[in-house]
Every structure is written in structure tokens, then in C-alpha cells.
Amino acid sequence: MRVSMTEAKARLSELVRRAEAGSEVILTRNGVAVARLVPARPASVAESRRALLQAVRAEGAAKATAGPSAARSQDFLYEEDDR
Numbered sequence: 001m002r003v004s005m006t007e008a009k010a011r012l013s014e015l016v017r018r019a020e021a022g023s024e025v026i027l028t029r030n031g032v033a034v035a036r037l038v039p040a041r042p043a044s045v046a047e048s049r050r051a052l053l054q055a056v057r058a059e060g061a062a063k064a065t066a067g068p069s070a071a072r073s074q075d076f077l078y079e080e081d082d083r
Helices: 005-010 012-020 045-063 070-077
Strands: 002-004 025-029 032-037
Touching (some): 002 005, 005 012, 012 025
Antiparallel strands (some): 025 032
16 A cells, blocks of 8 residues: 555554554655555574574575585595505
8 A cells, every 4th residue: 555645644543453463555756666564573593483483594505615425435444555
């Protein structure tokens, strides 16, 4: 829902109730969107942990480098006379 700033001043309580109910309210000035009213929901502990884990996994994946192949590692374990 798009509402001009002038209209929003007169209807602020109603617009906040709509935002609380889940509607997105866009405030405009001279027809240009300048602000957005959305419901403020505190993140649950589970959501916060999930976001943190995703960030850590993404950072780790970005830093990961490939090591030596398993076939090459086997050569270091055994000498040429098969001991």
C-alpha cells in the first residue's frame, strides 16, 4: 500500500496497525517512495543461531582450499619395498 506523507500524518495509527498485521506500507513524498512500514518482529533464538551458522558456513566455504588427493597421500604411507 502506497501512502503520501501528508496522508500518513493523518492516518498514522491505522497505518501502524496495518503494518503490525503484516501489510507493507510505503510512504511517498512527491510520488517517490521514501520509507517503508513493516512489522517489527524480534528474531527468535533459533532464527538467530540459524543465521549465525549460515554465516559461519559461508565464510568457511569461501576460505576452503583443496588439499592433496588421496591417491598421492597413499604414496607417503608406504615405501617402495612395500613394508
